[in-house]
Amino acid sequence: MTRFQMIPRLAFGMGMTCLAWNAVQADEMTTQTPSVEKQSFGQLPDGRKVEAYHLRNGHGIDMKVITYGGIITSLRTPDAQGNVDDIVLGFDSLEDYRSDAYRQSNPYFGALIGRYGNRIAEGRFTLDGTTYELATNDGPNHLHGGDQGFDKRLWQAHSFENDTGVGVELRYTSEDGEEGYPGTLETRVRYTLTADDKMIIDYHATTDKATPVNLTQHSYFNLEGEGSGPITDHRLMLNADVFTPIGDTLIPTGEVRDVAGTPFDFREATAIGARIGDDNTQLEYGQGYDHNFVLVRDEAASGELVTAARVAAPDSGRVLEIATTEPGIQFYSGNFLDGTLTGKGGEAYEKRGGFALETQHFPDSPNQADFPSTILKPGETYESRTVWRFATQGDDS
Template sequence: MTVPLAAAALLAGSLLGVPASASASGPTIAKEAFGALPDGTKIERYTLGSGHGMKARILTYGGTVQSLDVPDRRGRSGNIALGFGTLDGYLSDAFTTENPYFGALIGRYGNRIGGARFALDGKTYKLPANDGDNSLHGGAKGFDKRVWKAHPVKDKDGVSLSLTYVSPDGEEGYPGTLRTTVTYTVTRGNDLRIRYQATTDKPTVVNLTNHTYFNLAGEGSGDTYDHKIQINASRYTPVDSTLIPTGELASVHGTPLDFTRPHTIGERIRDGHQQMVYGRGYDHNFVLDGTGMKLAARVTAPATGRVMEVRTDQPGLQFYSGNFLTGRLVGTGGTMYRQGDGFCLETQHFPDSPNKPQFPSTTLRPGQTYDSTSVYSFSTS
């Protein structure tokens, strides 16, 4: 990847530990140490700044969005992403047990695969069962627990961090050597753009996403039930008691999953609808209306005026309302994370698609390139 000459000195300084803001205005990027794994592998944190109050801090461990600062209606920037202030938080027994995937890149397959197995071209592949009888978010050691190689770049649109990881054939049961690049870009207009790319040398299945938990009132400020959300989806994929899709594409009309017009997250979350009981709240894949790049969701926070819009070229969006946060984890700001203290909007293909031929295919074959982009845009009202 070529770095423009105008940015060369900036990057050279930032990569040596000199704050980027000390040498230039506008978009900035800087690198710093963020601890080491038990085997001694060093982890780095990159800070990408828009120059207009937005900063994304990204770890090479799991490609994790560790924090995300965006301005509120008064112009004050604050962190809206759940996470930890040190690497130890991501390695702790409590985090490993609960495994909420704070901010992480998810792969090879985001969401659940029923029975922890799938068939492809007549062969059955067995996966780790790490969610009851199912496989969740790539298995026992998915992309969220891998160390990614980082390549920073600055251009006229903003600053980017390209992360690469090569997953060997058979890792977590998946066939083929998968070469993956995920590029985070922070733009001058306060967008966080995520581009996912992958190639394989054998037929395989791929579904990549990001698992950031958002709280537009500010990390650690309490639950997000007063946030108002609109999701541009007239259908969703109903699930069974283990949160595996039944295969049906059902209408949201008349259910607490109808967000075609804005509703607060907490308005119907205790509804007795069976779908809400299964997931202890919202943990559902929405079938997005339209094709190509489209507006998937819009969220507003009354207390701060922050607005987040999500655009994606993916067919689905998993809305998860943080139902399994138990108060055991203490976040960046020193506050325990309880149920509902953050929500996720994971752009994706549908859960269990390898076992549901009626769903859009997630098969990737040699010679093809998986290439998908999602954009999280921030403003105020």
Template structure:
């Protein structure tokens, strides 16, 4: 997280201009169209379609973004990445994110597929923290802890969405106002999240927020990746690299103990890259507690003003590679441990343990109760800012 005293960014008039030349790509193959869009730097104008309604009648929309050979579909409900399509080494497209094809399944599931997470991503011990001498109690939705903002976090809110097209790419701006006291958090938080597909097909997320009272903020995205394609099986053969020499061990409720432990000579060492499944079934106590990997890695780079490399994920079979750069100091690597065969995804196939993994760029779990961790406090007059970039290669 980076804070400054400027106002939250607004969409400029230039970014709201429609692309007049978008129709020129009609009739091209998917690969050729992506190349043409990358060359022009404009991409196709974002499109919107209905994706059902909430029980109270609120309409949910799905936005489709295309640029540089990447196709991203996002819901106004929860800012959910409903699908993410990229080509393999032969130019064949596949959806590489887990999700559903209908709104009802998103309403029922507790997996956070593809969602924007807030007000606080990850766990807070006992759902409680003290700020400026006052203690705040949050809903408990993960045993004795609060997870991902509580029982109705940002993932279960309908966001205002505005499309844009400009020289930096195509995308949508999502806005939400979280009221003072919502889910127990202090302060009215005004949140802006921008999803951009660049001319090179990179998916960039820019987060910004302001508050009228001191609060804590930790925003992230919870996309589950399977670079072989959603519904194709487990990701244990994917190669993962994490630029982190330390991680935060957890107690039996998956709350950090406060230690920043070295990854050397442990299953948590991904510095040189290795298959996700190589050490996942070893008897390390931390793996037993989480039923796999569900930990925060302490990135060697720390908090940075601009995104720097944090992780690389690749699938040898398809040749697809994902590189993640971020301004954040940590990344939560979750290996899909709690997918237990009770959900069927967009392909109609059942999701089982390890069928997708998350790389959630973030500040550390339980930071409000850990003064030694990088601070997640946001005060009036400051602006929370965070950026993460996902670049795709084959």
């Protein structure tokens, strides 16, 4: 086994109460019908219309996603008492997502990220003997696809209903040379809200030239409700016994380091804020957690869903569990939120007002020969699945 193929995967959904069986909500659930509805969400300066798709699963969960950036603008779920709150950071209007204040801070609230999620060192990589230059939009490095990544593109969309649930499929063609990347990349992403309280995100891409691809979703969660304050008391479990340390510009050093005995050990549920202020060089570099964790899986489970993370909020009793086919997950503790952006509920998003858990291949993989490859070649198909499961529990023991 390699360091990226370790021990058997965890059972997905272990130890949680499915929202569908929460007795408090039982009467309400019997009266709701799964549905998907298309609405207007404004238009871009060039006149192109942006649409919103409103998904409901009949159990009190509903989500809105817009065709601009594939952004999840809201995600409402019941808590342990049946109270429904929006648990993702974001805005009510297209103008807010395109404002100068948003662009300057660029937190990527709820957006689809591509072509390459996370960072590429110095905005440069070499492939088949050719060096490609990308935008350096994060200090000296390339971040989340560049100046006009997938988060700022208008996607084509259509809704669907099937035996699994209701959803929306988004498509985008990234032309050869866009943001410096080689090849025309045909991308498809499907959001499916299921009858059993899951959000399934399926990624699919093909290319006509070899190119790096690393797609992810960048929602910020606060399981007490967006705008309700810091997430430092949320209890996090990460299915990882190693992580990839970073340098002072947040690029991986190439090392794979054990989490044991460090503030990065979340193998057992631990409050996010319990060790975030420790005297630790890695925490200093990230100003908190902004690191890739290598998920535990055995060789036979390569490409299969494994549990990646579980987060529980102590007051609301909400639980989010994430499973993925990806080898890694980036845990970001909202370190650069600074109160300059005001969300849907009228509350400013202060530092650590939300957390992100981005399923992914590793940062800077095009420049790291020992990391799992992110190169997609003609004739191959990029396929990836991530599942968010929503649940509640009486206490976080």
